[in-house]
Amino acid sequence: FGEVYRRQLVSSRRGAGPPQDACHLPPPLAGNPNGVTRRRGDALPAVAGPKIHLPPHPVAPPDLPGPTQRARETGWRHGVEEKVDFRLCDGLAGIAPAECDTIVIAGMGGENIAAILPAAPWTADGRHTLLLQPQSRAESLRQFLSDHGYQIVREELVLDRGTLYPAMEVTAGCQTLTVGQLWGGACLTRDPLGDRYLIEKILRLQGAVAGLAH
Numbered sequence: 001f002g003e004v005y006r007r008q009l010v011s012s013r014r015g016a017g018p019p020q021d022a023c024h025l026p027p028p029l030a031g032n033p034n035g036v037t038r039r040r041g042d043a044l045p046a047v048a049g050p051k052i053h054l055p056p057h058p059v060a061p062p063d064l065p066g067p068t069q070r071a072r073e074t075g076w077r078h079g080v081e082e083k084v085d086f087r088l089c090d091g092l093a094g095i096a097p098a099e100c101d102t103i104v105i106a107g108m109g110g111e112n113i114a115a116i117l118p119a120a121p122w123t124a125d126g127r128h129t130l131l132l133q134p135q136s137r138a139e140s141l142r143q144f145l146s147d148h149g150y151q152i153v154r155e156e157l158v159l160d161r162g163t164l165y166p167a168m169e170v171t172a173g174c175q176t177l178t179v180g181q182l183w184g185g186a187c188l189t190r191d192p193l194g195d196r197y198l199i200e201k202i203l204r205l206q207g208a209v210a211g212l213a214h
Helices: 065-077 110-119 138-147 179-184 194-212
Strands: 009-011 044-048 058-060 102-108 129-134 150-160 163-172
Touching: 102 110, 110 129, 110 138, 129 138, 138 150, 138 163, 138 179, 163 194, 179 194
Parallel strands: 044 058, 044 102, 102 129
Antiparallel strands: 129 163, 150 163
16 A cells, blocks of 8 residues: 555446546645555545445445445456455444544545444544545535534545545544535635636525525
8 A cells, every 4th residue: 555545536336337437536635745644554444335445455334235246346356356355334333443544435425424423433533534525515514524523634626527526634623614614615725626616516506596586
């Protein structure tokens, strides 16, 4: 795994067969020397919906038999099946705190990620780093994190097949977010894709308001 977390996220749409393409974390989350570091041999749980993550020797716990089988097939296709510990469990219920120091939860809505974390309160013990990538309702996830003893230490945008997704590095801590940060990102003001993200968010909200008027 080397010194720095720099693994691609292998896309695998639920029920859609082989991955269409690959999506990389932005440089600070992917290859910056100040980014997330990993020790060789560490376990990395990856809780995935449509996306399946396969860094060397992670613990991969999809919550349904179908995704579990597809995760195994993806691991076999990339030659890492024997290096991955696949577990069928609900969220992080099958993961012990001492088994990992970094947790990836991606490929599902922000409200679903927010529902997984309360069942694993040890994720806010200060000894674990969370890499979270909500597909939707990111504002709900940011609100949950702010209210439950987490802080977003870095947030950047990933462009995947024309759609922007926020990727967050989260640790234990105290953080109060403004309404603007809840909806527009905790720290996206200098992100090169930040303006586009805000414009798209405003347009979606305006569309929702217009829909209420009819």
